[in-house]
């Protein structure tokens with residue numbers, strides 16, 4: 001999932017080391033939640049090495065940009081930013097400029113040697129080495145580590161999160177992806193799928209709760225394939241230790257405290273089990289909200305996308321969600337204009353949307369990504385204008401559905417976790433209900449981090465507007 005408002009945000013944390021080195025690091029992030037979560041790990045590693053984080057790139061000794069490759073425009077944005085930083089470097093030649101994340105592996109030689117835009121390149125599995133890589137640059141070399149690992153999960157590194165609202169945090173539960181959807185660059189930039197030790201996940205959730213956090217979002221590219229101590233084929237690695245699947249992990253985190261809300265992202269339609277849905281229904285603090293990317297409503301397109309399910313299978317999963325949790329919020333990702341998509345296939349996406357009636361969606365037009373199966377196998381043959389027209393139709397329809405969904409909530413009362421002041425006004429609070437819909441309501445004596453009942457009186461397509469009617 002991608003939060004437009006967070007693109008380009010800086011990660012700032014409290015000093016973590018007793019031995020500060022007097023230097024400052026600036027970390028700027030793009031892309032999905034996983035990248036923002038990684039930036040907290042990066043800030044933590046640099047903090048331990050004595051760096052202070054800053055929100056001002058001009059005063060930083062080290063500038064790091066955590067990048068995204070998922071679509072071409074994400075890369076263009078980062079390039080523009082790097083050019084700006086290069087101008088600053090002219091005035092301050094000792095400044096170290098580095099790129100991290102998904103563009104690192106893809107564009108290392110281009111950015112480092114040809115365009116000379118950066119001094120340092122570190123891939124998503126190389127962050128432990130960052131302090132050494134910076135030292136290499138300081139001693140006059142260019143520093144690169146883009147090796148992908150089969151093991152690295154940064155399990156014991158505690159990301160520090162002082163820039164957040166202090167109420168909701170992300171916890172990475174796995175890294176990489178083994179799925180090979182034909183349009184997607186993630187398996188190439190983030191490597192093989194690996195799950196993190198459940199003990200370290202529960203510890204992190206407990207620690208966050210003790211520090212006042214009230215919501216955690218468990219992150220992975222395909223959370224349903226989370227597994228610990230058991231291989232894909234069902235072989236147990238250590239017979240003295242328990243095995244843990246995603247439903248069991250959810251339960252463990254839900255048991256940390258009833259006042260700690262749990263969310264997760266992303267579910268994969270081919271792997272989402274009824275066991276996960278039943279676990280969600282069993283625990284009140286696991287939010288009734290599922291992000292279930294469909295990508296296309298046509299089975300032939302899904303086949304070309306190598307998604308591993310059909311339109312009918314997807315409907316079966318939606319039916320299961322509605323059967324087990326009738327009020328569950330559902331959102332999705334949709335790609336318009338994938339290779340070879342005909343008008344009729346596009347219409348199938350619209351008709352699937354009509355049938356499911358998503359509460360929310362992230363919508364994109366297809367952009368060809370290097371190395372992917374689609375790039376090698378299919379022609380990117382839907383003209384850009386046509387992709388944009390289809391995308392617009394999808395967006396228009398989704399706006400109708402989001403508004404419809406919010407209108408249905410008017411008059412209802414929801415348990416909401418107060419996250420902080422609303423963006424527009426200091427007199428208003430904002431917070432989400434279990435279905436992940438943002439609610440805005442006038443401030444009362446209830447503090448940030450408390451649960452309140454909010455009665456909805458009005459709405460827009462993106463927000464519910466209401467008032468507190470009591471403690472929840």
Ligand code: SAM
Pocket residue numbers: 001032070071183184185186220221222266268293295333334335364365366367368369
């Ligand atoms: N792992 C998740 C999944 O399986 O749905 C999400 C991965 S990706 C970071 C987020 C979304 O970006 C995808 O669901 C897809 O809709 C979109 N996306 C990925 N590659 C794309 C491409 N080449 N062109 C357009 N959109 C793309």
Ligand code: SF4
Pocket residue numbers: 177178179180181184185186187221222268
């Ligand atoms: Fe990409 Fe597919 Fe993996 Fe999601 S599941 S990250 S879309 S390859």
